[in-house]
Amino acid sequence: MILDNLPALQVVIPLVGATICALIDRRRVAWPIALAISLVGIVISVALLAQVLAGGPISYAMGGWAPPYGIEYRVDVVNAYILVLVSVIGAVIMPYAPRSVAAELAENKQAWFYTMYLLNLTGLLGMAITGDAFNAFVFLEISSLSSYVMIALGRDRRALLAAYQYLILGTIGATFYVIGVGLLYAMTGTLNFVDMAERIVDVESSRSVLAALAFLTVGISLKLALFPLHVWLPNAYAYAPSVATVFLASTATKVAVYLFLRFFFSIFGARFVYADLPLTEILLVLSVAAMFIASIIAIFQDDVKRMLAYSSVAQIGYMTLGIGIANLNGLTGTIVHLFNHAVTKGALFMAVGAVVMRVGRHDLEGLAGIGRRMPVTMAGFVIAGLSLIGVPGTVGFVSKWYLAAGAFESGAWLLSFLIMASSFLAVVYVGRVVEIAWFREPTQAVASVEEAPLSLIIPTWVLVAASVVFGLDAAFTAGVAERAAEALLAGIL
Template identity: 55%
Template sequence: MISANMAALQVAVPLIGAPLCTLIGRGTRAWLFATLVTWFAFAMSIGLLVEVMQNGAFSYYMGNWPAPWGIEYRVDHLSAFVLLFITGIASVVMLFAYNSVENEIAADKHRLFYTAYLLTLAGLLGMAITGDAFNAFVFMEISSLSGYVLISLGRDRRALFASYQYLVLGTIGATFFVIGIGLLYMATGTLNLADLATRLPRLGENFVVFAGFVFLMVGLSLKVALFPLHLWLPNAYTYAPSMVSALLAASATKVGVYLFLRFLFDVFGIRFIIDTWPLAEIFMALAIIAAVMGSLVAITQINVKRLLAYSSIAQIGYIVLGISFVNLTGLTGAVVHLFNHALMKGVMFLAIGSVLMRVGGTRFVHIRGLGKRMPMTMAAFVIAGLSMIGVPGTVGFVSKWYLVLAAIERGLWPVAIIVMATSLMAVVYVWRVVEAAYFAEPEANHEIAEAPWPMVTATWILAIACILFGLTTDLTIGVAQSAAVMLLGGGQ
């Protein structure tokens, strides 16, 4: 029974788990329950990916209402891959969360915190699995609203204002998204993504469809934090609780990119992208600006968490850059970088979360000399940093390799050079952290201990994954390539 309903359970279990988590009790029990739910979701996503790899894409019809009337859950290589890494990262982050949340959140709020976390997870998974445009909007709002709550629980009062700004911009983005869906519905009379994809080409050049497309893209760009719509991101990631920064950086923007891919390639189709506008060129220009500007601004930061946030903006630039090549190599690079970036940013945010717990701050002055005091944590940070730079043997190298290759395939040498130049900028900002941690003397004399073992373990699981998936790329590249083939073939 479970195997037939895996697609539904994937979303339903966290969604039902959220209110149960409030009822089930305080402190440890809430954490334990949320962790079990997350691990269950992880198991479901593994099952879904195995199923897809063996038997190909399949659909699940909610309440047995056939598509396009009912809500369809569509599981293919791309969505199974996204589900897998979101639940995977969330499972590891939950291990980290126990001590971290204990330290950062007031005890009476723990169960509400984990409730909001489960809602965020359910929303993100729903966005990744649904085959219905309006359903995607509802899940987007579930994950966003609970995400605002999570961010606002940061210790610093600036977390409140960051959350408010994110709420305003996020709502505008989601509303643009829903206007886009409305316009598409007016033109076609359907909300099912697959049905939209078959009906849209029949309309030919249609102004309503075109307006809908623009609204969708602007709304999603806001959610993804693509330059110049990234303004909400730095403060939100900087002031959120450590566990939330890691979770959102690894998953929230990635699911946005997933919807981006879905609409661009599956619904509108590759011909629409190439024929209607210099669309690929526009995205390429924005992506390059994001990569360069994000890396440059990251170099100048004095707060490591904010540095990581700007680096995230640059990495979103890489992902969109891969998409804008509109070829197999570029798309493979973009899809695999979704996963790779989630891994390495996960490690970095977790490591800096451990620093926050032990030292009490995340500025460069706080990490001085920590290489000796917290060797395990900082070593994991360095591995992720090397990956961020793109050193061979790490996941960062794999995605950069594909991006550069795609640029060269298209004959865009300057773009390939820019990608390498931004890697050099990554060297600079990673080096600043390394220098402070290993070559500066600690200011205070008091002893700072290594983080508790669950936090170190969680950080290292992701750090080892950074190396593992950098050395054996069969699984990640294999799935990403199948997804890219599907995206490129679907719209023709």
């Protein structure tokens, strides 16, 4: 009975947990609830992925109403991969959270933070698992509203401005999304993804469908921070509490990329999107611009969190590059990079969060010599930084290998060169941190700093280890990503 209801439990359990945390409003109760739910979430998501790999897509009708008339939760290899990604990051972050949250937030805000985390988790998991376009919008808003609050809880007053900026742009993105869905509903008479994909074939030549694609593309692009619609992201990551930064950087944009993939390939279809419209050229230009311009901006940042935030914009460029290439290797590169970037950037932001807890700042000059005082933490930063660059033996190399192979396969050999060239820019900004942290004399403030506690080091190194283990053996991550890419290219839902 429980196994039959796993799709619903994946979303219901964190939602109920968020309600309990809000009602009790006690830090010492909220964190254990969030931890337990995060651990349960990873068990459910892995079980769903195993079922899908063994037996194909799972359809779960909500409320006893058969699809397409009722809301359907539908799990296939594509979104099962995303469910595992989100759940893994949540489960790794929670042991890290109590010390970091206690150091950065007032006690009366801590239970509220865990409430928002669980709501955010609910929204992200719901967006991934639902088979209904409007239901995806509801979960999109749940995740967005909780994100605004998590960012605003940052101790720097600029966190309020960052949250407000994200709210404005996020609202615009959500409005564009719901207009696009409304147009599709008007033309197809359904909100169910599978039903919509079948009916859209008969009306795809209409201007309304073309307008729907345009609205959905821009709306989702705002959510995933596709260059140049990324302006909300740097401040949001820089001024949010460290745990919020880790979670949002590792998951939120990845789920938005999933929505992008779902609409482009499963609903509209690759033939309509790429053969009849110039979206390939648009995506490739914007992706390359993100890879280079965001990386160059990152080089000149004096704040480590802002530097890593602009790096995330560049890495999103790699993800959308594979969507633009739109062949098996390119799409596999995009999907595997969702996981690879999550563990890499999660490790980097965790290391920075540990430094913030000890030093109280994250500007570069204030971290001179920190590597000598926090060698274990900063060693993790260096290894994760190598993965961000794409050094062989790390997950970053796996992603770029598939993307370069996809570019060669499509005849765009110049893109392969640009992928490698952009990686050298990452060498520069990661190298700046390494030079300041390891090769400069510790400042007076840093000289008395101790290594981070194990509760922060262990989760950080779990993600660091994942960056290496899945870089040396990518059979599972790349294998599942390739199956997901095949399903998308075939238009299977």
